[in-house]
Amino acid sequence: MSPITEAPGLSSSLDDGVLRITFDRPGARNAISREMTVPLTRILAAARADDRVRCIVFGGAGGVFSAGGDVAGFRRALAEPVAERQAGFRARLDDAAAMVEALLQVDRPVVAALRGPVAGAGLAFVLAADLVVADETARLIFAHRAIGLTPDGGVTWLLPRVVGWRVARRLALTAATVAAPEALALGLVDRIVPGAAFDDEVAAAAAGFARAPRDAIARTRRLLDAAMDATLSAQLARERDAIADSVATADFEEGVSAFLEKRPARFPSAR
Template structure:
């Protein structure tokens, strides 16, 4: 039987950029099973597409994502303890598979955030390489308010982005904070007017897509490993990566462009 429901994630590709739009605006794009399945499929398709060099994740309507679908969560409470545990272990396994896919997929990801980025919405934003926020955006790691602990890599990302003490404050108190605070704490890269968020995110993604893709993929991997790797090992990784990139056509093009005083025209490799 064919799936006739409206996609929970919309996907469009243009000019080397895949735009993935969380598509449950009536529910503030709250995460449910359909959305996490659709997001994983859309992300995998973008990563597999050789014409795509960067990914933008955004939300339909006025919000990015207001966390998990709490109404659906509540509907599951009739299950016995063992079944409830299995249900949520399976759900979070899917969430985490998508988080790893985005982090390890080799292509840069930009979040375009308007309105709420709460719960897994904040986790998802932190899993992206860059984040552009609207002036009206607001953030909260709200798990404590429903008696649950964070998921989606939040406890991995948060201390690395804001430091241990600030991470504890955000995670343990669950307070809401605005875009200016998120920028000051290093959770987002830029804050722009609400109607400029998507254009700014697309412009950043286009710059990434037009760049030296192997070099950028290697740079992402080096940055991600840096905080769990000793200096000698990190230096060895940098050495191997530099040598690999030096054999690509992009390296030759970058040098030629510099010497000829013109913009580089990087290829797809």
């Protein structure tokens, strides 16, 4: 196991192709401070450029995923002139936007290991994940309204794509708290796993992604992302080109051979 980088409030390690990134400020309920956003953006950019990384798992220390923005840190802004306060928040949100864009540009599978509450900008890491494994304590909290704010961290872009327009409006406008069973029903999480089996389930899911054909996974993610705004003819052309690229790979040759020989595939890109 090797560390990727050191950053305040974050811990990260790479083991067997799985990069684990943990929000690690349990005393602050793993709130994402401004000091964390730029290093996290760098970690994500580095992961995208590192062939050793085949899956990314996000989690939180101490039984909490993330409280989102560091509201306690907002206290200083109350003493500032309004214009200065606005400028400060614009700069803060520009850093957060770069972090979210880096997250969405990652072309490896992303797993969110959701224990306990997640709120505010922390929701982006759950909404952007390819797989969300939750335990019974998981709660998604859409609490921006409670402090007179609007959603940030890409939540207004991601949430309607996950649950649909009407449900997204209800969750955001009512400052909803969504417990694990409702989150499963809405598609906000993919499975609920009892606490004792949680770590093993997350590890198995991540290992499965790490063994998958990397380039095919990346192309599939790009196709699905592009489909949100594409015409049918444009999307069919993208699918054609992605298949043409895929059949030129050693992963395709191994996949077909393994299928015909009735054995598990060992994709070259996952070794």
